[in-house]
Amino acid sequence: MLSPSTPLRDDYRGRDPRADGRSAYALAAADDGAWQEAAELYQQAIDLAPDWTAAWMGLGGARGALGETAAAMLAYRHALLLDPADLHGASMRLAVLDPTVVPLFASPAYVGALFDAYAPRFEAHLTQGLSYHSPADLVAAMAEVGLWHFAHAIDLGCGTGLGGVALRPSTEALTGVDLSSEMVATARKKAIYDRLAVGDICAFLGAEPVASADLVFAADVFVYVGDLAAILTETARVLRPGGTMAFSAQRCAVGIAVGTDMRFAHAISYVDAVLETCGFAPLVLRAQSGRRENDGDVPGLIAVATRL
Template structure:
């Protein structure tokens, strides 16, 4: 660490302490002093942008986030997401992979405590409940692919009911946590839209628990999943519901998807919807976050007749059931 970076780091620590006290004006002054000591420190520009945004100084926040992106084009801290939410950048079809990887690598040690104890997360349980009645009908062996497996919460719920589970996740540190549980046959660090060769090609069930929320356009992930499934295999996943077609980015920095977009993408990628239910995925700031829990069957062709599809929310075909 250079002398300038050391000085900048100390000043930025003071700025963050002032933020915790709600003194944004003083925090901005100290953060700018940190950048005066080291103007090439990308994280300091991002932090200044965050403080400006908290203080309601949108134009200054936008400028600081743009300065950050000039220094870190891979966007490990998610400045483009912040710019999108501020209305200063176009909505993209996914969150930057380097940002998602860095986010969950950092999150891994406290991930389960945060989700289970603080957010009352129960996505894997809702997915199991949605698919439970289909499991006895499926041929054995029943191999499962867990997309965005994280620390292995899906494995904990499904392991006793299937023959083998493989997992893939962008975050190597999350993979390491899942591996320690001994529930997975294979674990791979990789992208669910472009799965590596280590992932098999004959899965009976593919599960995506609270992972597709980090993608806007779901077609690449749905096609990749279909390519790895047996004909007639089941895809079960959760999504946060959105009112804007085809998707928008919510304040929690996750995508929300429109029902019609989901159904059209599933047909395009060779799936037929079996059920579409509502359930509370987690709590956020004390409020329930309701999402869709969808079960779809893979066909052996990428073209289905429209009449084969159960349109999510269609009262004559979809169950309309709510999971609790």
């Protein structure tokens, strides 16, 4: 996970070399936990390069680490003004500081860039470092209710293909889609998908034919989606009557929340309600962790639902 002071990408072009030096010193200070020094250095860089989005993000992180919430939020809001596409995930960091302001989803620019950078170490980190097993959990949950064969499955947020590996034995035709071109390139090398696409998952579903899939599968994808109504509505349109939606998510106590890990969590009661609203009947809906972090199970949930 990024530290609170680390910009996702250095996006300033043609800056004053003095600003560059101050930013480099700020990063080093943050790495040492010298947050006051980091904040002062980021402010000096901004004074020299006021349109440098990454420096504003770094300043927000440093102010937040110092407990200066209002100043941190001001910095993140300024970063959003400079970069409405939100490459650095400022909207998510704002939601961590103010739980009453939760975005509908993490920006596609942020998620795509994050996973492009993450792709080379993604699988090793998840499977070895985090003991990740959500795809296998979802396949097992579907088998519990007698679902083990699908004519056409769509793997949303397919990443490098961990879900595809779990689904391939039970699927005649398998489609994968992900925002990250680097992740899709890795998945393509495995030769397990019949079709792969790079793009926003909701937009992808919106372009698919009506009633063209038997299963829509999303393993830990909704950690980057807040309000699930839009994507579940598109899923219901793409699924045949009686088709299956299976997904895992992180879990919170009430509603929707953004955690300090910069991921969305959903309450089981919220998931139950939004599934019903969007035309699904839950077959499996329970608390179940799909990975470990910081020597503990990350609170999670799994859902298997049928399209009415």
